Amino acid sequence: MGKFVILVFGMSMLSNLLFGQTNCTIKGLVVDENNEPLTGATVLLSPIERATITDAKGNFSIKNIPKGKYKLQISFIGYHSLIDSVRMDGDKTYNARLRLAALSLQEVVVKNNYVESRKKDESLDIEIVNDNYLKQNLGGSLMNSLERLPGVSNIDIGSGQSKPVIRGLGFNRIVVVENSIKHEAQQWGADHGLEIDQYAVDNIEIIKGPASLMYGSDAIGGVIDLKNRKLPAENSFGGVIDLSGKTNNDFLGTSVLLYGRKKWFFVNFRATLLDYGDYKVPTDSVDIYSYRAALHKNRLRNTAGKEQNYHLSFGIIKKRFHTRFYVSNTSSKNGFFANAHGLEPRNVDTDLHDSSNRDIQYPYQKVEHFKIINISIFSWDKLRMESNIGFQRNFRQEWSQYVNHGYMPPIFPDTLSFLPDLERQFEKYVVSANLKFLYQLNDHVQVNVGVNGEYQDNRIDGRGFIIPAFNQKNIGGYALGKYSLPQNQMIQFGVRYDYGVINASEYFDWFPSPVFENGNTSMQYLMRAENIKQDFSNISWSLGYNYHPGKWSYKANLGKSFRMPIAKELAANGVNYHRFSYEVGNPNLSPEISWQLDMGIEYSSRNFAIGMTPFVNYFPNYIYLNPSSEHDRLYGNGNQVYYYTESRVFRYGLELHTHYELFKSLQLGIMGEYVYSEQLSGKKEGYTLPFSPPPSVVFNIKYQKQKIKFLENAYLSLDYRIVAPQNNIVPPEETTKGYQVINVAFGGNIKLKNHSINITAQVQNLLNTKYFNHTSYYRLINVPEPGRNLIVNISVPFSGNFKQK
Amino acid sequence: MKINGRYIIPFLCVLILFSSCGKDKEIDTDKPFIDISFPEAFPKNCDTIYFGESLNLRILLTDNSELGTFSIDIHHNFDHHSHSTEVTECNSDPVKDPVNPFIYIKDFDIPAGLKEHETNLSITIPSGDGNGIYDEGDYHFFISLTDKEGWSAQKGLSIKMLHR
Numbered sequence: 012m013g014k015f016v017i018l019v020f021g022m023s024m025l026s027n028l029l030f031g032q033t034n035c036t037i038k039g040l041v042v043d044e045n046n047e048p049l050t051g052a053t054v055l056l057s058p059i060e061r062a063t064i065t066d067a068k069g070n071f072s073i074k075n076i077p078k079g080k081y082k083l084q085i086s087f088i089g090y091h092s093l094i095d096s097v098r099m100d101g102d103k104t105y106n107a108r109l110r111l112a113a114l115s116l117q118e119v120v121v122k123n124n125y126v127e128s129r130k131k132d133e134s135l136d137i138e139i140v141n142d143n144y145l146k147q148n149l150g151g152s153l154m155n156s157l158e159r160l161p162g163v164s165n166i167d168i169g170s171g172q173s174k175p176v177i178r179g180l181g182f183n184r185i186v187v188v189e190n191s192i193k194h195e196a197q198q199w200g201a202d203h204g205l206e207i208d209q210y211a212v213d214n215i216e217i218i219k220g221p222a223s224l225m226y227g228s229d230a231i232g233g234v235i236d237l238k239n240r241k242l243p244a245e246n247s248f249g250g251v252i253d254l255s256g257k258t259n260n261d262f263l264g265t266s267v268l269l270y271g272r273k274k275w276f277f278v279n280f281r282a283t284l285l286d287y288g289d290y291k292v293p294t295d296s297v298d299i300y301s302y303r304a305a306l307h308k309n310r311l312r313n314t315a316g317k318e319q320n321y322h323l324s325f326g327i328i329k330k331r332f333h334t335r336f337y338v339s340n341t342s343s344k345n346g347f348f349a350n351a352h353g354l355e356p357r358n359v360d361t362d363l364h365d366s367s368n369r370d371i372q373y374p375y376q377k378v379e380h381f382k383i384i385n386i387s388i389f390s391w392d393k394l395r396m397e398s399n400i401g402f403q404r405n406f407r408q409e410w411s412q413y414v415n416h417g418y419m420p421p422i423f424p425d426t427l428s429f430l431p432d433l434e435r436q437f438e439k440y441v442v443s444a445n446l447k448f449l450y451q452l453n454d455h456v457q458v459n460v461g462v463n464g465e466y467q468d469n470r471i472d473g474r475g476f477i478i479p480a481f482n483q484k485n486i487g488g489y490a491l492g493k494y495s496l497p498q499n500q501m502i503q504f505g506v507r508y509d510y511g512v513i514n515a516s517e518y519f520d521w522f523p524s525p526v527f528e529n530g531n532t533s534m535q536y537l538m539r540a541e542n543i544k545q546d547f548s549n550i551s552w553s554l555g556y557n558y559h560p561g562k563w564s565y566k567a568n569l570g571k572s573f574r575m576p577i578a579k580e581l582a583a584n585g586v587n588y589h590r591f592s593y594e595v596g597n598p599n600l601s602p603e604i605s606w607q608l609d610m611g612i613e614y615s616s617r618n619f620a621i622g623m624t625p626f627v628n629y630f631p632n633y634i635y636l637n638p639s640s641e642h643d644r645l646y647g648n649g650n651q652v653y654y655y656t657e658s659r660v661f662r663y664g665l666e667l668h669t670h671y672e673l674f675k676s677l678q679l680g681i682m683g684e685y686v687y688s689e690q691l692s693g694k695k696e697g698y699t700l701p702f703s704p705p706p707s708v709v710f711n712i713k714y715q716k717q718k719i720k721f722l723e724n725a726y727l728s729l730d731y732r733i734v735a736p737q738n739n740i741v742p743p744e745e746t747t748k749g750y751q752v753i754n755v756a757f758g759g760n761i762k763l764k765n766h767s768i769n770i771t772a773q774v775q776n777l778l779n780t781k782y783f784n785h786t787s788y789y790r791l792i793n794v795p796e797p798g799r800n801l802i803v804n805i806s807v808p809f810s811g812n813f814k815q816k
Numbered sequence: 817m818k819i820n821g822r823y824i825i826p827f828l829c830v831l832i833l834f835s836s837c838g839k840d841k842e843i844d845t846d847k848p849f850i851d852i853s854f855p856e857a858f859p860k861n862c863d864t865i866y867f868g869e870s871l872n873l874r875i876l877l878t879d880n881s882e883l884g885t886f887s888i889d890i891h892h893n894f895d896h897h898s899h900s901t902e903v904t905e906c907n908s909d910p911v912k913d914p915v916n917p918f919i920y921i922k923d924f925d926i927p928a929g930l931k932e933h934e935t936n937l938s939i940t941i942p943s944g945d946g947n948g949i950y951d952e953g954d955y956h957f958f959i960s961l962t963d964k965e966g967w968s969a970q971k972g973l974s975i976k977m978l979h980r
Contacts, residue, residue, distance in 0.1 A: 300970050302902040354978035355958060355972060358899035414897055417921065419890065421914035591970075637965030640884025648958050649887030649921045651968045694966070697843045740845055742966040 031583040037073035037097065039105035041065045041085055050330065052087035056097075058617070060559075064241060067330065085109065113571060117231050134503060134555025134568040135220045136666070138163065142213040146771045146804050147728075149255065151262075151287075153209040157235075159730070161220045161682045162624070164704045165595040166236035168589070172204025172345065176786060177219050177666055178626065179703050180232030183577050187224065190337050190384045192401030195441040195467060197477070199579040199590050201788055205340045206380035206405065208320040210253055210283045214238040219666070220609045220626060221572030223285040223506045224553045227487045231574040231605045239337065241326065243272035243279070249810025250338035254712075255285075259775075259800035260314070261289035261368070266525060273813060276768075283320040283381065289346075290314050290369040290649045292795045293781040299792040300591070302356035307365040315371050316345025334387040344614050346375040349434035351792045352588050354416050373432065374411035374588075393452075405752055409434040409588075413474065416586070417646035418524040427521060434588070436472035441465065459491040459505070467572035469578065474521070477542035477594065479514040481532050482580045491553075499559040499692040506552045508654050511575045515543040515582045524645050537645060539584040540596075547602045566611040571618040576600040579633050580655045586647040587773070589788060590743070593643040593650040594636060595717045605630050618672035625665035629784060636701075637694050638742040651743075658693030660700065662686065677718050683708035687739075698741040702786045705737035721766060725759035737785040747790060750782035769806040776800060832860055848879035848885075848963040849973045862906035864976045865890075867918070867950055868943035875971075877933045877961050883926045887938070891956055892917035893974065898956040900974040907953045908974070918950040918977060933969035943979060952978050 041052045048069025055062040056073055056622035059081070065071045076099050082104065086092035088107035097105065138160045150156040154165035154173040165173035166181050175185045187194040187205060189212075197203045209342035218234040226234050255264040266283040289310040294391035296305045306312065319342050322780035329771035349359045352374040364372055384401040413431035415421045464486045467534070471480050493507030523534035553570035583596035606629045641652040671679050681683040681748030684707055686698040710733075715726040736749040747755055758771035783790050852860055858874045864873050877883055891898075894912045918941070927934050944950050957973040 021893045296823060302972065303901060355898060355970070358896050412895075412897070414895075415914075415919075416891070419920060421917045638968070639964075640961060640962040640964050640966055642885055642887035643961070644887065644921050647921075648889035648891060649923060650964055651962055651966075738845075741865075743968060746845070 012530045013635035024170040034078055035076045036072055036074045037076060037083075037099065037105055038070065038103075039402075041069045041071065041087070041109065042109045043090070043109060046108070047422045049087050049090070050689060051643070052090075052109065053083055055084045056085075057082040057084065058562075058787050059095045063782040082674040111358055124196065133216050134501075134557050134566045135222060135609055136162070136566075136626070137218040137219065138214050140217075142653040144207055145212065146769070146806065147726075147758065147773070148245040149771070149773065149802055149804055151257075151260075152204055152774075153207050153212065153237075154205060156209060157215065158219070159682075159709065160217065161668055161684045161709075162664075163217060164789055166201075166702055166786050167784065168202050168204070168347075168494070169199075172202070174198070174204065175235050176702065176704065177217065177233035177235075178684075179662065179688055179700065180363075181702065183229050183230035184574060186226045186230040186233075187233065187235045187237065189382070190239055190335075190401075191397075191445065192382070192384050192403075192443050193226070193229075193465065194380075195403055195439060195443075195465070196380060196405040197407050197437050197439070197682045200437075200575050201587065202347065202376065202409075203378075203407070205344070206378055206731070208266075208281075208283050208318075208322065208339070208341055210264075211239055211281055211320065211322050211339070212237045212239050212547045213250075213534040216613045219624070220568065221553075221570050221605050221607045221628075223509075223551045224491065224507050224768075225461075225490055225571065227465075227507075228485060228509055228511065228549075228573060228602075231572045231603060234526055237341035239322075239324065243277055245271045245274055245436040246813040247272055247537035247810060248813065249747060249808065251809075252807045253804060255802070256803045257287070257800055257802045259797050270507045271813075275645050276325070277328065278325040279323070281320075281322040284320070285318040286369075287317070291324060291798045293779050293798040294795050296791045297350075297795075299351045299356040302350075304350040304356065304359075307361065308368075309798065310357065310365075310368050311348050311789075312361075312364050313346035313371050313372050314377070315344060317371070318343040331390050332388070333390075336386065337382065337384040337386075339382045342379045343379070344371055344377045347589075348789065348792075348794065349374065352411060353414065353591075354586060354588070354650065357791075374409065374434070376410070378406045381408040392452060395449040397445075397447045397449075399443070399447075401441070401443045403443075405437070405439040405441075405604060407438075408436045411588075415639045416648055417522075419474070419522050423474075424428075429474060431474065433473040435475050435477065436745045438470040438472075439467055440469075441467040453457075454796070455495045457495075459493075460486045460489070461548065462486070468705075471518075475585060475588070476518055476520070476539045477583055477587070478579045478596075479543075479582050481513055481582075483511065483513045483578070484681075485511040485575070494779050499555045503555045503557075504553070506550065508548070508550050509575075510546070510548045511572070512546040513541060513543070513575070513578060513581065517580055518584075540582045541598075543582055543598050545576075545581065547575045548602075549575075549602050554649075562616050564613045564615075565612070566609075568609040570607055570609075572607065574603040574605075574634075576602065583655065586650060587653075590791060591650055592638070592743075593647055593652045595652055595654050597655045599653065600634055601632055601635050603630065603632055606655075618669070619670040623665055626663060630660040630662075633690070633700070634658040635690070635695070637691070639694070656693055658695065659691040660688060661691055661785045662688040662700075670711075676714055678711075678715070680711040680713070681708060682711070690741075695741055701738040701741055701744065703737065703739055704786050705749070707732060707733045709733075719759070723759055723762055725757075727757040728755070730754040730756070734782075743791060744785075745790070745793075747783045747785040750780060752780055752782065753777040766808045766810070769804075771804045771806075773802045774799065775802065818890070825929055832946065844881050844963070844965045844967070845965075846880040847959050847967040848877060848883060848969050850877065850959055851914070851963050852971065852973075859973055859975055861900050861902035861904050861927050861973045862975070864971070864978055865941060865957075866978055866980045867941055868904070868951075870938045870940045871939040873935050873939055875935050875959065877926065877935070879931055879963040879967075881931065882928070882964040883930050883933055884894075884964050884966070885925055886935075886961040887960060888920065888925040888978075889922075889956075889958040889960075890920040890975075891920060892919075892951065893954040893956040894951070896954070898958075898972060898974070900956075901970065901972045902974075906974045906976075912953065914943070915951055916947045916949070918955070940971035949979065952976075 052065045089587045104359045167173040216236040222230040250269040253266040264285040268281045269281040291309045322339040324337045381404045389396045411434045443465040450458045468482045487509035489507035494501045518540040526535045560566045583594045609626045611624045622678040667683040710731045713728040737747045756773040760767035953976045959971040
């Protein structure tokens, strides 16, 4: 067995090694059923939450343990965890033999102790969830499934696409990382979702705060770090079939995973197929600005879609070396609400659109995302080196019926290279590489050093212009030191330097428009974007402090993060077909800077926990798309012009959570979030930022039992969400009324021989309440949120073992 | 459990910041309004505009604080892609392909500082261009209005454009 678990569990455990100064020591040896030493098994001592990892010979030791009684937990991927209680009244030796689990894939790799120690090790506020959480909260898209987490929300457009929002910041201010490589797509676009297969993710870490230090430009608002790191046990093979259904949009989905592993070589393959119809809203008609559109049978016309995703991963797991390849392709096609796409709200051919709720008519988008990623890790006693290399291609097309706008010819000429109905096309090629070193200098000091580089080439096509073709290079390097102090304290400090260049190409209209000059009108091919070459550099840093005395934990982090302006902000010049606006970039924007102070305070005992994570944030130059009082006269149909401008922005907020275990089987919880933003300068001084999430609170009651007749790990959970009105708005938003929604979730496992079938079910919006979500793109056109939705997921595993020689 | 002073200080700072950042500036959250309900208003939904003549744009624009600009857009609706913001339904011609449809896009300033502005604007509609005379039929008359703060209002009218 390799030493890879150290890598899997990362540096989080290491710091825990370094604390303390008292009394006894526990040491021992961890072996498998054949008495072979297990390297990298986690050994955790509760409730003092001291943990370590076994070394290459399977040995572990935890020093300086105060006298007392403890719970000892030894766990290792692919093996049953061992839990025992130990009395420490002097030095002790504890040897353990772990039994191989029948299906290691079913084991939750992300144990609570990992989550806890990872949270304690990070001075920013983070949330960590695993695939069980995703299944229990399965939504229309990955971000939908995560929005229950405090501080996390999303900007939706339709039922299958949503963009991550952390504490009110979204778009290019949030970095999404999948398997250590930054996911690069058309994240600037309003109608663009994440090309991530939520069935293929097993660990999600959400950093709620600026994390440019480790993740580079764009991580100014936070990070969503997705990992797919479950490994089959040695000499095993098997699979899992997931079947999902949703009643609201007649969703049918299946995801099939096959895996196998000989001693050190493993292969996983997953295919996901999803197909859904138009979603239902509890209303008969919607008012799109001033236009009223009737809906047929409560269905939001043409929001059906489908998705096909394939993933292959394989790799080598050796003692000191570990390499994994991930190859994936996600492709989706989904319709846009037909009445609200274009230059103005549209009349639609209802006979065509309403004949079926599963067909995808114009307007729709097709998105393909292909990725190859390699993660390789070398580890020595004190040094660990990790390299990540990635290649991505994102290809997105928007299709809609040709309608001449501006001075486009009424009859589409047949001399052009693109089809008349191709509204826009974006093609992006990205090569990224990271190299990271982790060095354990001594018992107190750990050093992280790394470099990241990325090159992207972006091409455009189609009849409509919004952003130019461009290429972009980024390179950055960082160093981060963690210093452990006595009494469970830790200080970390990091510095990063980034350099980036963006080259945008000029663009001329393919049709002439009348230009009035010196009293004469001439027809000219207008230049929409000029050649732009801009380079940016920045130094960012972060200083953090953690302190964990007993059941309390405190953290504070002060940092400066940054973000390079994106091509759209520098050079946009076209119509936003979802907002009927004309958007204009500004080539003179400077890199966005953010200063943020994050804090966390938490008390947690065996049956009660309460915590609060406040933050204060200041942007000297927040880049903002400002609706002006001007109108465009050469494109579209005389749309209102929105300019990219900079303003000073001040934000603060907090998340709160508490839970109390009334009985062993009954838990009560409350989660709340609040964000306030204000523009301190510029044309919108005094206004908030767009899509500001309103304050909200979720009251949860959860009943769970180890066994109810044939159902194991049964649970029944009720979420009562109260959302305050959002009256803090900025043009073109409308105030949104407060609302209350009830969601119910239940499920459990049914044991069949060696395997258990996992069933999860939810009823979202139990009372079919009509309400508006302020952070939905469709809020602007008065589309309420989906009505009642029953979601069921069934997960059927199967497995076997290769014969051992 | 004792809470050390140095942890209280940052939290107090946060609390102070929280409490001291109330809104002091009143912001405008009202949209402007386009009124075509008065008798002399022109055009109204289902009105006819003639090529080769001038139309007199009579619309009343209002806002609670200060008007911004407005724009007029006239484009063909031969495929019935546009619909109107008005309740009244107009009789539309059968769907047809455009040959030489009329296009008009223009933005207009409103004198600064006004809360109310009634237009009395003459717009000349030519009867054709270098490609021949303009197509008759269903057109869409689109009015967009902003106020100084960037709030906006739209009116979409179904009209007929004919040669007299």
